[in-house]
Amino acid sequence: MKSRIPVVLLACGSFNPITNMHLRLFEVARDHLHQTGRYQVIGGIISPVNDNYGKKDLVAARHRVAMARLALQTSDWIQVDPWESEQVQWTETVKVLRHHHSELLRSLPWKEGLDQGKVDSPGPAAVPELKLLCGADVLKTFQTPNLWKDKHIQEIVEKFGLVCVDRAGHDPKGYILGSPILQRYQDNIHLAREPVQNEISATYIRRALGQGQSVKYLLPDAVIAYIKEHDLYTSPGEE
Amino acid sequence: MENSEKTEVVLLACGSFNPITNMHLRLFELAKDYMNGTGKYEVIKGIISPVGDAYKKKGLISAHHRVIMAELAAKNSKWLEVDTWESLQQDWIETATVLRHHQEKLEASSCDQQQDSPVLERPGRKRKWAEQRQDFSQKKSLEQTKTKGVPKVKLLCGADLLESFGVPNLWKGEDIAKIVGDYGLICITRAGNDAQKFIYESDVLWKHQNNIHLVNEWITNDISSTKIRRALRRGQSIRYLVPDLVQEYIEKHSLYSSESEERNVGVILAPLQRKTAEADT
Numbered sequence: 001m002k003s004r005i006p007v008v009l010l011a012c013g014s015f016n017p018i019t020n021m022h023l024r025l026f027e028v029a030r031d032h033l034h035q036t037g038r039y040q041v042i043g044g045i046i047s048p049v050n051d052n053y054g055k056k057d058l059v060a061a062r063h064r065v066a067m068a069r070l071a072l073q074t075s076d077w078i079q080v081d082p083w084e085s086e087q088v089q090w091t092e093t094v095k096v097l098r099h100h101h102s103e104l105l106r107s108l109p110w111k112e113g114l115d116q117g118k119v120d121s122p123g124p125a126a127v128p129e130l131k132l133l134c135g136a137d138v139l140k141t142f143q144t145p146n147l148w149k150d151k152h153i154q155e156i157v158e159k160f161g162l163v164c165v166d167r168a169g170h171d172p173k174g175y176i177l178g179s180p181i182l183q184r185y186q187d188n189i190h191l192a193r194e195p196v197q198n199e200i201s202a203t204y205i206r207r208a209l210g211q212g213q214s215v216k217y218l219l220p221d222a223v224i225a226y227i228k229e230h231d232l233y234t235s236p237g238e239e
Numbered sequence: 240m241e242n243s244e245k246t247e248v249v250l251l252a253c254g255s256f257n258p259i260t261n262m263h264l265r266l267f268e269l270a271k272d273y274m275n276g277t278g279k280y281e282v283i284k285g286i287i288s289p290v291g292d293a294y295k296k297k298g299l300i301s302a303h304h305r306v307i308m309a310e311l312a313a314k315n316s317k318w319l320e321v322d323t324w325e326s327l328q329q330d331w332i333e334t335a336t337v338l339r340h341h342q343e344k345l346e347a348s349s350c351d352q353q354q355d356s357p358v359l360e361r362p363g364r365k366r367k368w369a370e371q372r373q374d375f376s377q378k379k380s381l382e383q384t385k386t387k388g389v390p391k392v393k394l395l396c397g398a399d400l401l402e403s404f405g406v407p408n409l410w411k412g413e414d415i416a417k418i419v420g421d422y423g424l425i426c427i428t429r430a431g432n433d434a435q436k437f438i439y440e441s442d443v444l445w446k447h448q449n450n451i452h453l454v455n456e457w458i459t460n461d462i463s464s465t466k467i468r469r470a471l472r473r474g475q476s477i478r479y480l481v482p483d484l485v486q487e488y489i490e491k492h493s494l495y496s497s498e499s500e501e502r503n504v505g506v507i508l509a510p511l512q513r514k515t516a517e518a519d520t
Contacts, residue, residue: 020261020479021479023478023479024478024479024480027476027478027479030476031475075478168459195466195469196466196467196480197460198459198460198480201458214269214271214272216265217262217265217268217482218261218265218458221315
């Protein structure tokens with residue numbers, strides 16, 4: 001009997017702020033991979049982007065990391081990793097994947113749940129795979145000229161793999177068909193369906209906060225408390 | 240005499256809450272922001288009133304659990320509470336009756352507070368004016384407390400409830416009239432145009448349109464209880480769709496399964512049954 005391939009999911013993004021929808025991505029992706037019968041998700045990593053990414057309204061990385069940490073307090077399998085945010089400059093996603101993959105290989109006691117037989121001599125099946133987790137909107141950005149290097153896209157889908165969660169208004173199958181690279185490696189692109197449409201964008205959250213409106217139940221209470229305590233997102237165009 | 244006092248409002252949400260989800264809780268937050276934002280109202284309380292088991296809806300699990308889950312969900316809120324009156328009744332209770340129950344309750348406790356009405360003591364006012372008014376104030380304070388001081392209960396709902404007014408035999412015409420005429424409706428909807436059209440096409444809703452507040456929900460938040468139950472049957476995660484405490488409670492008590500979903504199959508929904516019974520007499 002074939003043992004399942006252990007998988008760690010990595011999500012890169014602004015997390016500005018982290019929302020229940022971000023957290024759902026992990027849950028939906030995990031369920032999907034388990035459903036295939038081929039994978040065992042053993043961990044999740046949230047990697048908030050570096051401040052030097054230069055995105056509008058991005059609050060300081062230390063806040064975004066702290067909020068993610070608070071959001072994940074009650075999760076027993078997802079963690080936040082500040083490595084990307086602590087680099088001197090913005091780091092391409094493929095490099096973040098490479099970094100976390102080598103970290104993963106270095107700390108191989110992640111063998112819980114694997115077949116006993118594989119422990120002594122880790123064959124290819126026992127080595128955890130690191131997959132990039134994203135929403136369908138990110139898959140679409142592969143098409144944006146000059147945003148991603150072609151060779152990076154290739155490395156991401158060939159060497160690592162993608163788990164892409166549905167998002168309303170997007171057509172992930174169409175994006176794959178429209179790109180030769182994605183088509184070639186489509187077996188390594190997993191399209192997960194989120195049955196509960198949940199469009200909690202961080203943009204909406206920031207706007208609501210700026211207008212003094214409630215965001216309760218859209219993100220964890222602990223994150224809302226942190227936002228209030230540190231006066232984040234109090235006005236549109238927050239630096 | 241200042242007349243710029245805001246009307247105090249209590250939001251009442253009736254429903255199965257089978258189970259309660261983050262979406263239900265959001266309805267309250269959106270409604271409160273909206274009503275407070277008009278400058279005319281002040282939302283002072285939100286009441287979650289789970290329906291009684293006698294409603295006989297398919298898949299409806301015991302009120303006992305639904306009430307506890309609602310209480311767990313409301314735990315971290317400063318203004319939401321759960322009321323069990325409706326769920327404890329033997330027979331199914333029409334929504335208009337639940338509204339009346341809560342409005343009467345508010346009026347009763349408001350009368351008790353009337354004794355301390357500040358209208359009777361006005362140290363800052365001009366003496367002459369105060370003396371003139373003293374005669375009125377004793378009598379008027381009673382009425383004033385009733386018209387301005389008593390909070391008003393309003394029914395909070397999603398567009399599905401509004402549109403269910405159109406389902407034959409589900410609602411009594413006179414109840415719909417009472418709900419929108421005597422109390423008021425706050426309806427959270429994504430499809431504002433459809434809701435407006437629905438109101439336009441109904442004489443009774445049109446008549447009381449000023450008492451129907453349509454609040455736009457800009458983000459799609461489709462966390463229906465049906466989908467939650469389905470996910471649970473399929474072993475899928477419901478984390479971050481319902482409060483953590485609710486998710487833990489469901490897991491601990493294995494509340495939803497294919498068996499629980501079969502409850503009340505073949506049984507006629509209580510309001511429809513009542514309509515048939517009344518037609519027969």
